[in-house]
Amino acid sequence: MGIERMLEENYEKGPKDARKKASATTIQVGGNHYKDMKIQPVEYIQANNLGYCEGNVIKYVSRFKSKGGVEDLRKAKHFIDLLIEAELSEED
Numbered sequence: 001m002g003i004e005r006m007l008e009e010n011y012e013k014g015p016k017d018a019r020k021k022a023s024a025t026t027i028q029v030g031g032n033h034y035k036d037m038k039i040q041p042v043e044y045i046q047a048n049n050l051g052y053c054e055g056n057v058i059k060y061v062s063r064f065k066s067k068g069g070v071e072d073l074r075k076a077k078h079f080i081d082l083l084i085e086a087e088l089s090e091e092d
Contacts, residue, residue, distance in 0.1 A: 033066040053079045053086075 025040055034040045041062045045055040056079040064072035 033063045036066070037062065053083050057083075 025043065026035070034042070041055070041059045044050075045058055050058065057076045060068070060072040060076035060079070064070070064076070068075070
């Protein structure tokens, strides 16, 4: 089932003329490790205009306890290493 179909099926309940379409952040494909958070990583990333590597650090560190464990921390570290390399290369 595609995300569009999931959104269509998850309209907020209420009078027909007052229904609102559910937000993509209310639906998660592949688990609940983001939906159960007070602030989802994607909301934080977008609100702070973070780049790809920074966003992945936030994502992996935020979910490691509920999804990937140490492997997610390794992934976050990889993106931190990429950021460090980029910063050091800019200094040269």
